Amino acid sequence: MNRTSAKAAVLGTAVLALTACASTPPQGATTAEAKGGAYTWWDPYPQHDAGSAWAKRVGACGQQAGVTIQRTAYDTTALTNQALLAGQEGNAPDVILLDNPAVSTLADAGMLTAMSDFGLEVNRFDKNLITAGELDGKTYGIPIGANTLALYYNKKILDAAGVDPETIKDWVSLNAALKKVKEAGKKPITFAAIGTEEGSFQFLPWFWGAGAQLTQLDSPQAVEALQLWSSWLKDGLAPNSVISNSQNTTWEEFLTGEFAFAENGTWQIDSAAKAGFPTGIVQIPAKAGGTAPTPTGGEFITVPVQKDTKRYDVTKKILECMTTPEGLVETGTTFAYYIPSTADGQQAILAKEPSLKPWVAAVQSAKGRTSDNLGTKYPKISEALWTGVQKALSGAASPADALKEAQAQAKQATGN
Structure with a gap:
């Protein structure tokens, strides 16, 4: 999430991520240099250099499997493009760590090995998480962990406004809390509605929480979700800046101490603990009550197709090392925090x-x-969705009209 980027170009347009990494030169050896006696590993973490805890974690799993791992780090967009190119040239690395929406793209291109092809057990992974690595009934990647969204709150503001966060259970109770905050003279909520994958990512809990489905962007439930967001801007419960807010800028707004709530993710846990005011979180509520489904962020370990299939035996050992309960905890705490993907x-x-x-x-x-089973259709649907959200929040169209256009755009782009 805080380590991923916006959509890539050409074939990579199918790969959407959540926030941008700085473009950094690759670290480590190329695939061709390493294939002799080492196993090659690509990941989207250029901010973690060879001396980092993450690099040591990867290296240790190689040692446990009896090999040396030579790691190359790209930003997410460059990684996906390099992966597609390597697949076309038949020179792919042994392991690639991909942002989860990219898995179906590379699998659809025929460059990934199904986990079942080298006997890796996937049933132990949470079903709701591992489905992001599935395409046409086969699993092509396994999650090293997951992050997602919730509502952070400023306890000082809520106390002053007489709001108990435990009472927020549905949209009605959330709206009541936001209005109390406004009446107390404070800013109620901020979120990211930018016209990129980040905007779709942040809208999905409300979209799904209303009962909408990505196969029908203009359903009555979808319109209700967009009406909710639009009403917040119209009623002064959220600032107009949300239209251009990324998740990072939203978080910066929250850290000023002026907002009661901010929609953000697991990757802000440490930052929230260091804020100059007491914080907490509540689950994003579904319209009628309960917890809304939130989108999963996070990377999957994938195994590109190799001409020498004997390499898969060692690759399997590396993957198993990375995904033991202890290994998942180590990864989770290294990234402060990933939630492990198994019970x-x-x-x-x-x-x-x-x-x-x-x-x-x-x-x-x-x-x-x-x-x-949206697979490679998702990026096209998502682009139509964030475009519709932008039109509604900017006042260019009503929520119903904006989503009607979005559905037409998605239908034309996906062919159904």
Whole structure:
């Protein structure tokens, strides 16, 4: 999430991520240099250099498998483009760590090996998480962890406004809380509605929480979700800046101490703990009550097709090392925080960090963006969705008209 980027060009347009990494030169050896006696690993974490805890974590799994891992780090867009190119040239690395919406794109291009082809057990991974790595009934990647969204709150503002966050259970109670904050002279809520994948990512909990489906962007439920967001701007409960807000700028707004709520993700846990005011989180509520499904962010380990299939035996050992309960906890805490993608891993991280309990619950109810077998159709649908959200929030069209146009755009782009 805080390590991923916007959509790539050409074939890479099907790969959408959530926030931008700085473009950094690759670290480590090329595939051709390493194939002799080492195993090659590509990931989207250029901010973690060779001396980082992450690099050591990857290296240790190689050592446990009896090989040396030579790691190359690209930003997400460059990684996806390089992966597609390497697949076309037959020179792919042994392992690629991909943002989860990219898995179906590379699988559809025929460059990934199904987990079943080299005997890796996937049933232990949470079904709602691993579906993002599935295409046409086969699993092409496994999650190293997951992050997702919730509502952070400023306890000082809520106390002053007489709002108990525990009472926020549905849209009615949330709206009541926001109005109390405004009446107390404070700013109620901020979020990211920027015209990129980040905007879709932040809108999806409200969209899904209303009961809408990505196959029908203009359903009555979808319109209700967009009407909710639009009403917040119209009624002064959210600032107009949300139209151009990224998740990072939204978080910067929240850290000023002026907002009661901000929609943001697991990756802000450490930052929230260091804020100059007490914070907490509540789950994003569904319209009629309960927790809304939130989209999953996070990377999947994938295995590109190799001409020498004997390499898969060692690759399997590397993947198993990365995804033991202990391994998932180590990855989760290295990135502060990823929630482990298995029940055993979640229990293990809670034993170490009990405060993560609300985030574990959020991940357990989350949903992959490419789920429902959307696969490579998702990026086209998402672009139509964020375009519609932008039109409605800017006042260029009503929520109903904006989503009617969005549905037409998605239908034309996907062919159905």
